[in-house]
Amino acid sequence: MICVEQLTKRYGEHVAVDGVSFRCEPGTVTGFLGPNGAGKSTTMRMICGLTPPTSGGATIQGVPYRQLANPGRHVGVLLDASAQHAGRSGRETLALCARVLDVDRARVGELLALVGLSGPAARRRVGGYSFGMRQRLGVAQALLGDPAVLILDEPTSGLDPEGVFQMRTLLRDFADRGGTVLLSSHQLREIEAVADRIVMIAKGRVVADGTKGELLTAPAGTLVAAVDPAALHAALTAAGLSHHPTDPAGTFLVDASADAVGRAAANAGVVLRELRPAEHEGLEEMFLSRLGSTPQEVSS
Numbered sequence: 001m002i003c004v005e006q007l008t009k010r011y012g013e014h015v016a017v018d019g020v021s022f023r024c025e026p027g028t029v030t031g032f033l034g035p036n037g038a039g040k041s042t043t044m045r046m047i048c049g050l051t052p053p054t055s056g057g058a059t060i061q062g063v064p065y066r067q068l069a070n071p072g073r074h075v076g077v078l079l080d081a082s083a084q085h086a087g088r089s090g091r092e093t094l095a096l097c098a099r100v101l102d103v104d105r106a107r108v109g110e111l112l113a114l115v116g117l118s119g120p121a122a123r124r125r126v127g128g129y130s131f132g133m134r135q136r137l138g139v140a141q142a143l144l145g146d147p148a149v150l151i152l153d154e155p156t157s158g159l160d161p162e163g164v165f166q167m168r169t170l171l172r173d174f175a176d177r178g179g180t181v182l183l184s185s186h187q188l189r190e191i192e193a194v195a196d197r198i199v200m201i202a203k204g205r206v207v208a209d210g211t212k213g214e215l216l217t218a219p220a221g222t223l224v225a226a227v228d229p230a231a232l233h234a235a236l237t238a239a240g241l242s243h244h245p246t247d248p249a250g251t252f253l254v255d256a257s258a259d260a261v262g263r264a265a266a267n268a269g270v271v272l273r274e275l276r277p278a279e280h281e282g283l284e285e286m287f288l289s290r291l292g293s294t295p296q297e298v299s300s
């Protein structure tokens with residue numbers, strides 16, 4: 001469990017994070033979204049005790065990060081994949097980390113395999129790794145202490161499509177086994193695919209916080225279009241089905257099931273060219289609508 005209470009960070013006059021509160025529960029993946037400069041990394045750094053908050057606080061498993069004994073056994077953190085010693089191999093990096101965390105060295109090989117870095121890649125120096133390989137190593141490092149909580153800042157950036165899929169599976173499995181995941185990303189499709197909850201911030205403030213079901217509202221009803229929109233309108237009216245046009249081409253959103261709409265059209269002899277359940281608002285639409293219609297300036 002991660003609890004964030006009224007976290008605030010000021011840099012001089014600039015408020016980078018402004019009274020941010022949210023919770024991440026065991027068994028869930030929380031997607032942490034926001035435009036560039038919104039304050040995601042600063043929030044995560046404060047949760048992990050790397051940046052002192054101006055006010056407010058955060059706990060992991062009920063305790064501030066800095067008070068956790070051997071924190072890597074409780075929380076796995078990936079904030080900056082490039083912050084690894086360039087002269088060590090991937091295997092050496094994890095082996096050293098295993099000693100520090102006092103975990104079984106056998107886990108090193110297991111985790112290298114899990115993130116797709118076994119074999120020759122494990123023996124190469126990290127300085128020669130691509131950014132995606134460093135991300136993979138960083139995730140392996142975060143998992144090494146078998147923590148109950150993961151805090152990952154953009155772990156899928158730089159990953160190839162297979163890596164993105166593996167990461168999604170890995171995080172889903174981790175949460176399904178009772179783990180708590182806080183994950184920031186700009187890849188909205190990834191967040192939509194893996195997250196149970198969404199916390200979105202803009203200009204340092206929370207602008208959305210809820211389950212995917214709560215935030216990505218599904219308009220009830222059916223979308224229907226006919227070769228003759230006027231005839232369809234008449235058929236829906238005759239059947240007593242409430243409806244309104246959604247585009248100039250004559251597609252209607254009907255407040256009824258597809259069965260009922262199809263029957264009304266068939267009874268009136270109306271030829272349909274489209275009949276489907278209305279789709280929910282996607283994460284991209286939610287993201288843009290929460291930012292407002294005007295283009296955002298990057299916070300400076």
Ligand SMILES: Nc1ncnc2c1ncn2[C@@H]1O[C@H](COP(=O)(O)OP(=O)(O)OP(=O)(O)O)[C@@H](O)[C@H]1O
Nearest residue numbers: 011016034035036037038039040041042043299300
């Ligand atoms: N050490 C610092 N000194 C001064 N300002 C800072 C510092 N760290 C961050 N900021 C400012 O705080 C704001 C939030 O930055 P942060 O890196 O947390 O945003 P972010 O949401 O992670 O952005 P991105 O998606 O681009 O990574 C920005 O305006 C940034 O310039």
